[in-house]
Amino acid sequence: MDADKSHVLDLRPDESDAEWGRRPRWCRALLRLCRVEVEYRTETVRKLKAPGPLVVTCNHQSYIDGPIIALASPVPMLYAVDPVFARDNPWTSRALGALAAAGLGSVIPVSNESPTGVRHLLRALRAGGKVMIFPEGGISENGVPKSGAPGVEWLKARSGARECAIQIEGAHRSRVFGKRGESWRPRVRLRF
Template identity: 40%
Template sequence: MASIWPATDRAAIIAPGPHRSYLDGPTIALATPKPILFAVTPDFALHPFWRPILLMIGQVRGCTMIPMKIGQSTGVRALLKHVTQGGWVCVFPDGGLNSDREHPGVTWLSQKSGTPIHRLSLKHMPGLQKIAPITSIKLANSAILSTTANGGAS
């Protein structure tokens, strides 16, 4: 059986979806074979309940998080630096929970760094909102997005 994870000796952009639960990030962090830099909203990174949990998982698994603030490029630059140094980053869909829209920064990050996007398909336990555990993670597809001569993604 093929691994759902990219080769650990290469950079990767992990783009999971659909994002249905606050447990999605911690579950991926615990399951990954390589530490991941997670792009998170500032509210989630500073949340009084979730912050200590995320930091604890980070200490155990080596994962870290970078708050992504709309209109500021600090977080995007940190993600770009991380992947160009061979690291893995995880960017959840734009729009928070219950959104399937891929974050526009994912395509830019892939094009700018030449790093493949690994889209993970998440299935959740039915009936639970916001805290639904993931029941399976599968590789949906993997591709490097390149910029064509006319400026469009191919």
């Protein structure tokens, strides 16, 4: 991967380059350090920047998927995160708090055991916000997407939000952040 080009160009290179260049320098450096290649598709970026509620979905491959998306996203979003990581674990809650403090979005604990987090997501959508959800719930052990939970459809129906799907590949191969990884620093590809 070229050191100064850690993203993939889409149909309009000028727009993709510009989108990559808008990310803070430290975000780009962290993405390069994690060997993340980001592709910005014009249609997806337009959806993300358009006014109105939007549910962004992504397959879930590793524990670092959310932070990678936050570092690369053209817009700040509200991230639905398991309470263990968002609130209970001091290390991950501080790291997620730092990303939020840097203006990359905010985190809401969401659990199957309590409807409070989902209600918060619904309020954010009704206010025109952007919400990021991993509809599979858990992390895939082999990189193959699991079937999604019905929560996304429920949120869309209740809020009138549109949906925009993004995709991450390769993160499941991480020994550090994946469930059954075989590589210390695998190449990861994120497609907006």
